[in-house]
Amino acid sequence: MADGYGKRVWRCGGRSVSFDRTRVMGIVNVTPDSFSDGGLYFDAGRAVEHGLRLVAEGADLLDVGGESTRPGAAGVGPDEEARRVLPVIRALAAQCGVPVSVDTRRPEVARAAVEAGACIVNDILPFAGDAAMAAVVRETGAGVVLMHMRGTPQTMAGCAVYADVVAEVEVALRASLAYADAEGIGRGQVVIDPGIGFAKTTAHNVSLLAATARLSRLAPVLVGASRKRFIGELCREPDASARVGGSVGAAVWCALQGAAVVRVHDVKATCQALTVVCELAGHRGD
Numbered sequence: 001m002a003d004g005y006g007k008r009v010w011r012c013g014g015r016s017v018s019f020d021r022t023r024v025m026g027i028v029n030v031t032p033d034s035f036s037d038g039g040l041y042f043d044a045g046r047a048v049e050h051g052l053r054l055v056a057e058g059a060d061l062l063d064v065g066g067e068s069t070r071p072g073a074a075g076v077g078p079d080e081e082a083r084r085v086l087p088v089i090r091a092l093a094a095q096c097g098v099p100v101s102v103d104t105r106r107p108e109v110a111r112a113a114v115e116a117g118a119c120i121v122n123d124i125l126p127f128a129g130d131a132a133m134a135a136v137v138r139e140t141g142a143g144v145v146l147m148h149m150r151g152t153p154q155t156m157a158g159c160a161v162y163a164d165v166v167a168e169v170e171v172a173l174r175a176s177l178a179y180a181d182a183e184g185i186g187r188g189q190v191v192i193d194p195g196i197g198f199a200k201t202t203a204h205n206v207s208l209l210a211a212t213a214r215l216s217r218l219a220p221v222l223v224g225a226s227r228k229r230f231i232g233e234l235c236r237e238p239d240a241s242a243r244v245g246g247s248v249g250a251a252v253w254c255a256l257q258g259a260a261v262v263r264v265h266d267v268k269a270t271c272q273a274l275t276v277v278c279e280l281a282g283h284r285g286d
Helices: 044-056 078-095 107-116 131-140 165-182 202-210 212-216 229-235 244-256 267-282
Strands: 008-014 015-018 021-031 062-063 102-103 118-125 142-148 190-193 259-266
Touching: 008 021, 008 118, 008 142, 021 044, 021 102, 044 062, 044 078, 062 078, 062 118, 078 107, 107 131, 107 212, 118 131, 142 165, 165 190, 165 202, 165 212, 202 212, 202 229, 202 244, 212 229, 212 267, 229 244, 244 259, 259 267
Parallel strands: 021 062, 021 259, 062 102, 102 118, 118 142, 142 190
Antiparallel strands: 008 015
């Protein structure tokens, strides 16, 4: 299949991911302070075991991150971030059998991660203007996730002001796509992410999720809603680990609206739900 934003294959280095169905990306946080599972997989060995378990549960991809991006989280230097993620990426890339992504905002960490075996760069910062990150993606041929965000994890809570959140996020994502084009990044390498929870209120998040089909007309869409605060606010559940039902509901909604990838903590539950819903959708009207 030829490259193109409207096509259904994601080109990720020497690998490709078909979007014949919504793909499930399992989260591997090698951090002490992530909002939901911080500290559980901070040890590299435990992180690798967790990643392999997620693949056994049905994950189509794994996303490995070494810096918490929850609101107000303390930043981590590139050397420490690399120390956390590179052994995990190296081991998972050798053992897991599915494409591995690195969740980072730093070009030097992204390049080292690709050298260690990652084939996707999941960049949380606005891509437009980031020549160093663009060079990593262009030169390695890695797949890339272009996410919408305002500010940084330390400042984004104060940036959640929009007249029309869907229109403004769409404009920003178009700018990132145009920048990727200008930097010589193949269209088939690119997936976009509306940045649920990043400089967004609960109302903003709901509006963006409701617009998944609209955003999917720009490029294949990845949605990361799993266990996030807006689910807790909607469901009156303060414990992030207890938001499985709401998270699965969001993933199913996004899949039905054409999302290419859902990024989740609860892989088994999500895969079961998507399997049943897709089976039912295939028999609609019988």
